[in-house]
Amino acid sequence: MKAYIQTDKRSEFYNVNAFIANEGFKNFGFEIEKFVDADEISNKNPENIIAGGIGNVRKRLQNLNIIRENKEIDYPEELKPFLKRKIWTSSINEIFNKKEWNIFIKPQTETKLFAGKVIKSEMDLLGLIDEENDIKIWCSELVNFKT
Template sequence: MKIYIRKNFDNEIASHNFYAAYDGFKQMGIEINYFKNIEELSDSKKEDIVVSYVDDVRKVLFKHNIITPEIDYPEELKGYLGRKVWDSKLSIIANNPENWNVFIKPVEDKKFTGVVVRSTKDLIGCGTYGEDPEILCSEVVNFVAEWRCFVRYGRILDIRRYRGDWRAQYDYKVVEDVVAEYKTAPKGYAVDFGLTDKGQTLLIEVNDGYSLGYYGLFSLDYAKLLSARWAELTNTIDECDF
C-alpha cells in the first residue's frame, strides 16, 4: 500500500486536511507519494490510498469500478433529524419563491456548498449552466453550535466543534445513540450534530470517510479513519488496523 497526496502547483500540500493525513500516515511509516493532477495516478493500485478533493478520489475509485454511495441522511437515523427532509430539483426551488426559506444541498457530495435559500442571490454558485442537479431540502433550523463526531469501526474517536458558541454543549447521549443505531454505517465516517436554540441536539448529516474534513482530529486517528473506509470501499486489507 502507498499513499498519494495532492500538492498544489506551488509544490505545497494542497490542503490542511491533506497535511493532517500526511502527518498521520508518516507516523505509521507508510510510503507517501505526491501528485498535482489526478491523471498522474493512472497506474495506482486499488489498495493505494488517494488523499485529495472529493472529485479526485471519486475518479480514482471509479477507475476500479467503485461508485461511492450518498449517505447524508441514513434511513435508520431520520428520527434524529428533528426536521422535515425531502428530495427535489434545483429548478423547482429556484422557480418557486413560495418554497424559499429552505436549506438545500446537492445529492452529489460536495457539488456545491449547502445554503439557506431566502432570495435569488443565495442560488448563485448552486448550479452549472444546463444542469438541474438533484438536491436535498430541509426545514431551516437555528443551530447555535455544530460539532463533528468521527467514527472508526463503530467506535467514536473524538468530537470537534467547528461552528458556533464554544460555551454550548451537545447531548452526548444523543451522539452515542446515533452511532449505536447506525447499523449500515461504513467503517470510517463522521456525523455532524448541532445544538438548536431550543436546546435540542439534532443530526445534521453523515459524511463518508473517504474524503473528509479533519477539523482538528489527531492526525493519526484521521489517517486511520481514511484507511478504514478506503479498505472497505476497495475490498482490500486495512493495513492501518492496529
C-alpha cells in the same frame, strides 16, 4: 495502510484540506505517499485511501475498475446509518417554490456546479435559479458540527 495525499508539482499540499488529511493520517500511523496525478499511483489495493480533488478521486476509482453508475458522489445505502441527518433529493426551483429554508444544498448531478451552501432565504438562491434548466440537488438538515 497507506494514504495518498495530493500535492502540487512542487510537492506542497494542493490545499489546506490535503495538509490536514496528511497530519491526521500521519497521527494514526498511516504510511503517507504524495502524488500530483492519480495515474502515478501504481498500487491497486482498494483499501488504501486517497485525499485529493474530485478529478483525482474519480480517476483513482476508474483505475481501480470501480464502476460508478451515475458517475457522481452520492450517499450509498450502506452509509446512511452513519450520516446522522436526513438527506433527500430536490431541485433548486422546488425548494424556492416551497420556500424550504434552513437547509444545506449541493449539486446532485454535477458535483462542482456550485459550492454547497446553507439556504436561509430566497436571497441565498440568487444565481442558481434557472427556469429552463432546473438543477437537481442534494438537501440536508443543518448540522451543528462540534469538531
